[in-house]
Amino acid sequence: MSAFWKTPVGMDRRHFMQHLAGSSAAAGAAMSLGSAIYANADEMKKNRKSAILLWMGGGPATIDIWDLKPGAPTGGPFKPISTTGDMQICEHMPMMAQQMKHLSIVRSMSTREADHNRGRYYMHTGFVPNPNIEHPSYGSVIAHELIEQRPELEIPPFVSIGGAAAGPGFLGMAWSPFSVTSNGRIRNLDMKLDESRLMQRMAALNAIETGFEKRTRDLPASEHAKVLRKTYDLMTSSQMEAFRVEKEPDEVKERYGTDNFGQGCLLARRLVEAGVPFVEVDLGGWDNHNGIHNILKDTKLPQLDRAMSALTEDLAQRGLLEDTVIMWMGEFGRTPRINQDAGRDHWARSWSCVVGGGNLKGGLAVGETSSDGTAVESEPYSSEDLMSTVCKGLGISTEKTFTSKNGRPMKIAGGGKIITDLLA
Amino acid sequence: MAATGLVVAAEPVRPQVALINELIEQGWRDYEIRSPAPEADDATWARRVHLDVIGRIPTIAELQEFAADRGSDKRAKLVDKLLYDDRYTEEYAGHWATIWSNLLIGRSGGNDRRSMVSPAGMKKYLRDSFAMNKPYNTMVYELVSATGSGKPGTENFNGAANFLLDKVNEEDAVLATSSTSRIFLGQQVQCTQCHNHPFNQWKQQRFWEFNSFFRQTRSLRRFVEGTNDIEHGELVDQDYAGEGNDPEDALIFYELRNGLTKVAYPVFTDGTEIGKSGFVTEVNRRQELGRLMLESEYLDKMAVNRIWSLFLGFGFTKPIDDLGPHNPASHPELLEKLSAEFRKSSYDLKELITWITTSRPYQLAAVLGSNNEIDDPSIGEMPKFSRFYLRQMSAEQLYQSMVTATDASASGSYEEQERERRKWLEQFVVAFGTDEGDEATTFNGSIPQALMLFNGELTQNAISKAEGSFIDRIAGSGRSPQERVTNLFQAGLARRPSKTEMQVASKLLQARKGDEKEMLQDMWWAVLNSNEFIMQH
Numbered sequence: 001m002s003a004f005w006k007t008p009v010g011m012d013r014r015h016f017m018q019h020l021a022g023s024s025a026a027a028g029a030a031m032s033l034g035s036a037i038y039a040n041a042d043e044m045k046k047n048r049k050s051a052i053l054l055w056m057g058g059g060p061a062t063i064d065i066w067d068l069k070p071g072a073p074t075g076g077p078f079k080p081i082s083t084t085g086d087m088q089i090c091e092h093m094p095m096m097a098q099q100m101k102h103l104s105i106v107r108s109m110s111t112r113e114a115d116h117n118r119g120r121y122y123m124h125t126g127f128v129p130n131p132n133i134e135h136p137s138y139g140s141v142i143a144h145e146l147i148e149q150r151p152e153l154e155i156p157p158f159v160s161i162g163g164a165a166a167g168p169g170f171l172g173m174a175w176s177p178f179s180v181t182s183n184g185r186i187r188n189l190d191m192k193l194d195e196s197r198l199m200q201r202m203a204a205l206n207a208i209e210t211g212f213e214k215r216t217r218d219l220p221a222s223e224h225a226k227v228l229r230k231t232y233d234l235m236t237s238s239q240m241e242a243f244r245v246e247k248e249p250d251e252v253k254e255r256y257g258t259d260n261f262g263q264g265c266l267l268a269r270r271l272v273e274a275g276v277p278f279v280e281v282d283l284g285g286w287d288n289h290n291g292i293h294n295i296l297k298d299t300k301l302p303q304l305d306r307a308m309s310a311l312t313e314d315l316a317q318r319g320l321l322e323d324t325v326i327m328w329m330g331e332f333g334r335t336p337r338i339n340q341d342a343g344r345d346h347w348a349r350s351w352s353c354v355v356g357g358g359n360l361k362g363g364l365a366v367g368e369t370s371s372d373g374t375a376v377e378s379e380p381y382s383s384e385d386l387m388s389t390v391c392k393g394l395g396i397s398t399e400k401t402f403t404s405k406n407g408r409p410m411k412i413a414g415g416g417k418i419i420t421d422l423l424a
Numbered sequence: 425m426a427a428t429g430l431v432v433a434a435e436p437v438r439p440q441v442a443l444i445n446e447l448i449e450q451g452w453r454d455y456e457i458r459s460p461a462p463e464a465d466d467a468t469w470a471r472r473v474h475l476d477v478i479g480r481i482p483t484i485a486e487l488q489e490f491a492a493d494r495g496s497d498k499r500a501k502l503v504d505k506l507l508y509d510d511r512y513t514e515e516y517a518g519h520w521a522t523i524w525s526n527l528l529i530g531r532s533g534g535n536d537r538r539s540m541v542s543p544a545g546m547k548k549y550l551r552d553s554f555a556m557n558k559p560y561n562t563m564v565y566e567l568v569s570a571t572g573s574g575k576p577g578t579e580n581f582n583g584a585a586n587f588l589l590d591k592v593n594e595e596d597a598v599l600a601t602s603s604t605s606r607i608f609l610g611q612q613v614q615c616t617q618c619h620n621h622p623f624n625q626w627k628q629q630r631f632w633e634f635n636s637f638f639r640q641t642r643s644l645r646r647f648v649e650g651t652n653d654i655e656h657g658e659l660v661d662q663d664y665a666g667e668g669n670d671p672e673d674a675l676i677f678y679e680l681r682n683g684l685t686k687v688a689y690p691v692f693t694d695g696t697e698i699g700k701s702g703f704v705t706e707v708n709r710r711q712e713l714g715r716l717m718l719e720s721e722y723l724d725k726m727a728v729n730r731i732w733s734l735f736l737g738f739g740f741t742k743p744i745d746d747l748g749p750h751n752p753a754s755h756p757e758l759l760e761k762l763s764a765e766f767r768k769s770s771y772d773l774k775e776l777i778t779w780i781t782t783s784r785p786y787q788l789a790a791v792l793g794s795n796n797e798i799d800d801p802s803i804g805e806m807p808k809f810s811r812f813y814l815r816q817m818s819a820e821q822l823y824q825s826m827v828t829a830t831d832a833s834a835s836g837s838y839e840e841q842e843r844e845r846r847k848w849l850e851q852f853v854v855a856f857g858t859d860e861g862d863e864a865t866t867f868n869g870s871i872p873q874a875l876m877l878f879n880g881e882l883t884q885n886a887i888s889k890a891e892g893s894f895i896d897r898i899a900g901s902g903r904s905p906q907e908r909v910t911n912l913f914q915a916g917l918a919r920r921p922s923k924t925e926m927q928v929a930s931k932l933l934q935a936r937k938g939d940e941k942e943m944l945q946d947m948w949w950a951v952l953n954s955n956e957f958i959m960q961h
Binding site for chain 2: 057058059116117120130131132133156163167170173176177178179186187188189190191192197200201203204205207208209210211212213215216217223224227228230231234235282283284285286287289339404405406
């Protein structure tokens with residue numbers, strides 16, 4: 001037998017650490033800091049911004065929720081009610097009405113994408129779809145920009161709850177959303193192996209990865225190495241406790257609603273408390289081409305009202321709202337005109353988004369639509385504008401430029417203008 | 425530039441292959457690519473073609489058989505074997521049925537409680553079609569014009585009906601309209617439902633004219649006796665009186681943005697009109713549509729563009745299913761001519777696959793070199809096909825590869841295995857919550873995928889060292905530990921281990937205190953988790 005099998009090497013953990021990817025030393029350090037995040041919570045909270053995006057898949061009828069047109073033929077059956085902010089909203093959002101002092105409505109959103117996929121892309125990235133480039137989504141950009149504020153974070157910085165969010169685009173796979181279900185249970189997280197053996201396997205894996213990367217000289221290979229590192233960190237992190245939403249008291253769970261969206265919002269709060277910079281919570285089912293008002297009144301609005309109000313209230317009470325931007329939006333609004341099936345169709349020309357927290361003012365209604373809701377009558381705002389404003393609210397400079405893989409320089413949010421009314 | 429070093433196809437080279445080579449090489453000259461990537465070595469290529477044609481990596485035995493062939497046309501012979509040898513019929517049909525089922529009804533098709541779709545029925549129809557190498561145009565016609573029950577074992581069973589079962593009822597068959605035109609003709613019309621498209625030639629009128637073809641069709645819910653549970657769906661054609669309530673002149677109305685109402689009748693995208701009657705016996709609208717589609721050159725182009733992209737990683741257009749003057753192709757002449765050849769071959773998919781897999785671009789290594797640096801479609805450049813583009817296997821390919829390489833799940837009937845496979849795949853599918861049933865897969869290289877490969881049940885099974893398991897068999901192979909490690913690498917990566925990798929194995933053997941099976945288990949875990957394993961290269 002060759003000398004190959006006789007190499008005398010001490011097989012301790014330290015040895016295999018040296019075989020891990022270049023930054024293996026950092027992995028060790030991060031692990032030992034695992035619980036520091038809780039010990040130093042007060043210190044960390046300073047200048048630690050986060051954002052939560054409540055994503056309404058399918059395109060919600062904002063004319064029935066945030067910008068009612070009572071009396072107009074397009075107005076639908078719902079009545080407006082007063083709020084703690086300087087605006088009225090739909091009667092089926094009574095709990096949100098109590099929280100509106102914290103959040104503002106942008107009623108003059110006017111965009112051009114009325115197809116689900118295109119609209120989802122546009123509202124998530126601030127760029128219209130372009131076959132030649134994949135733009136990074138909100139979550140990836142904001143996580144990328146805020147990660148430096150929290151070197152101790154082991155949870156992926158962009159968590160998507162109950163949905164697929166949108167991808168990292170040219171920022172690369174390491175910035176893609178970590179998709180979880182609303183109960184916070186993460187599949188395959190448990191290591192069925194002792195840590196030292198896992199580490200030895202990681203070393204073997206690293207040897208294969210490095211060779212492949214060298215041979216192909218292509219990007220996907222190096223991206224993969226980063227993902228493996230993060231996966232390893234996550235498996236060994238005590239911070240994953242934040243996902244255990246089942247630990248919340250029953251009355252809290254019920255206040256948010258025990259449906260997926262309610263539990264997702266509760267999980268979002270826990271993640272923000274643990275320092276995750278961007279969380280997206282998905283609530284689909286707004287593509288209401290038929291019988292829209294019954295669906296809204298009986299299902300969607302009560303569900304939304306309960307969860308969104310509980311989330312806003314909790315963040316405000318805990319003093320987290322001044323560092324946390326909340327956004328509510330879908331891919332577009334719905335037609336003011338009610339169609340023959342008592343539904344509303346896709347409509348991007350005049351609709352609303354909701355935003356607040358961080359450095360942004362609450363309690364305002366910004367912009368106006370015409371009396372039947374078919375047109376914006378004040379300055380129109382785009383996805384780029386909203387995204388720039390959210391960045392401002394998080395203290396992220398919109399002057400920052402990214403460079404795409406083909407060398408194209410690109411401003412965050414496509415250089416949108418800031419909605420100055422919202423700035424404190 | 426001469427096609428030197430090309431040892432692929434049997435002499436004489438088929439004219440279609442020569443056509444591909446000539447036009448692709450012309451593209452290299454036009455872009456001043458001095459030389460393409462070198463040719464991929466045999467084993468790498470064999471792994472590639474197994475994955476692409478039958479949906480899984482080759483076994484050690486298959487690699488050895490290929491390596492033993494010394495003929496200059498060994499690659500063409502392998503393609504032939506995978507396509508035509510009875511040993512592979514089932515796997516070939518299963519792989520392509522999966523691809524098409526995902527396309528036609530989505531990975532989550534039939535999961536919803538209200539759904540009438542039977543994924544098993546869809547798969548059965550597709551498997552049978554691919555197994556008998558049904559001409560592509562026949563398959564399209566059947567899918568578009570199908571009637572009958574979607575569920576196997578029921579009366580009037582016709583698996584092809586599943587394509588439209590969930591797409592014709594809601595919202596006036598809008599989804600049937602957009603899916604049919606996009607999937608088979610590469611014409612994206614979904615935006616034109618509400619308004620004229622800003623950048624393609626489609627107008628709102630066209631959308632509703634195309635839509636009119638589906639208005640005689642209904643999906644009927646068949647219930648489990650005595651309950652409200654849907655047992656299956658049945659697609660039927662019924663006489664249609666139109667929205668003006670006159671079956672002799674069955675028109676539909678649609679509304680313009682400004683609220684005005686317009687009228688539409690069935691008119692094909694090229695302007696061909698059919699009869700206005702809504703009586704099925706006078707005019708069967710879907711059969712007419714099928715007939716007109718078969719005459720359209722877009723049918724050919726879309727098929728070729730799709731199949732090409734499945735093998736080469738990128739199509740001639742991006743996205744592949746958006747064809748037309750507004751979206752120029754990277755190789756317009758090749759797309760045109762290859763599509764015409766496909767039609768001439770009577771839409772023989774196996775022929776098309778043979779042309780592509782034996783062509784020069786498909787032989788190239790997955791290496792980005794200094795000679796072809798500009799060939800990087802991942803950053804938005806037009807693909808030049810001067811190298812093989814790295815891409816991740818689909819979830820299905822990975823599953824099948826792990827199962828095959830390790831016999832991890834060989835037990836049980838076809839239905840049981842299929843159920844298990846579906847359950848596993850579901851963990852990566854996320855629905856977007858729109859009426860169109862849009863979905864995405866999170867099997868995309870991110871953390872959930874890595875977790876699954878690190879710790880998931882499939883991996884646990886694959887690396888089991890129980891008696892008769894893959895590790896057990898490897899442990900009994902070869903003459904030395906080195907040979908056994910080599911066999912392991914051949915099985916997973918179709919190559920020998922490097923010196924460094926052998927050293928790691930050696931260290932692992934010591935860490936496992938000489939327990940070779942445990943070492944092999946650790947190495948196999950690393951192989952299965954590596955990019956090199958999960959990627960098509």
